[in-house]
Amino acid sequence: MKNAGVHHPIFDEIADLARTLGHAHRLVLLRHIADGELAVEQLTQLSGIALANTSQHLQHLKRAGLVQTRREGKRVLYRLADGPIENVLAALRSLANHRREQIRELINDTMSRPDRLENISREELVRRMRNDEIVLLDVRPQEEYAAGHLPGAINIPVDELEERLAELPREKVIVAYCRGVQCVLSADALAILRARGWASRRFEGGFPEWLTSGLDVDGMNYESG
Incomplete structure (x- = not known):
């Protein structure tokens, strides 16, 4: 031993x-x-x-x-x-590029296989929110989030996600959402989260589906309830 x-x-x-x-x-x-x-x-x-x-x-x-x-x-x-300081710097750049390429490949694979996104329905999302089982992640730009977002959602724009992963808990499932079915921001976020080991799913309907369903919305342009 x-x-x-x-x-x-x-x-x-x-x-x-x-x-x-x-x-x-x-x-x-x-x-x-x-x-x-x-x-x-x-x-x-x-x-x-x-x-x-x-x-x-x-x-x-x-x-x-x-x-x-x-x-x-x-x-x-x-x-x-x-x-060999320049060699160390070159090695760090090479490692960073390798990690970026891994994430890029994962994103491409995810987008070519929609079945692997593990979408979550609005009904399941509501239930799991009530049970405090998930963390909502709004990956839209900050101004869109401020105008209206799902109750309790954390806003981290997808282009900042890698640098701000420490703000997300690991003990709960992260559910990412953006602008709806055609929006790829939440798919990109899922690829990043899964590459870093976070349990995550995607609310495919995004903010538009939530809004049209009449459910509560937080934000300065909307009244909850």
């Missing part, structure tokens, strides 16, 4: 590096620095990150040994530190 208390220093070091790299702004800065030495002001302009934030992120990268500096007059120039 392996000893769970065995300490592995190398993995601690890897975890520290991963934490340092775990910010999009730092990855952007490293990408620009990989093209050659640059001053803080240049990096601010290229990245679009505020000067104070750029300086702060650069200090994190320097402490982690990912960048080095030299002074040229009054300017401090940043360059990549020694080591």
Whole structure:
């Protein structure tokens, strides 16, 4: 039996590096620095990150040994530190592209096989809402959600879903909906959710079917009940 208390220093070091790299702004800065030495002001302009934030992120990268500096007059120039840093950045980009391709394939497969969407009917949806068995996810743009939405629905536009998955609970089934039968936003959302391990279904009728049924609606343009 392996000893769970065995300490592995190398993995601690890897975890520290991963934490340092775990910010999009730092990855952007490293990408620009990989093209050659640059001053803080240049990096601010290229990245679009505020000067104070750029300086702060650069200090994190320097402490982690990912960048080095030299002074040229009054300017401090940043360059990549020694080591296979560009290989690490390339590997991360490759992994991200691979994950995106997996999601794209899942979406395409889902759209070509409607039977795999596991649609939920309005009647079942109402019953499960009353029993508090599900979480409603409105994947339409925020302005459409504000104008009217299913009671208690969480709004995460589908193009923000990957970055905001942590806002959704794992202990309940997520039911995504959008603008109706012809709307693909909820199908895209289902593909993303299932690729990340969330139990999920799709209300095919979406907001239009709910509205025409006379059921309660939340939102500034509609009165509930």
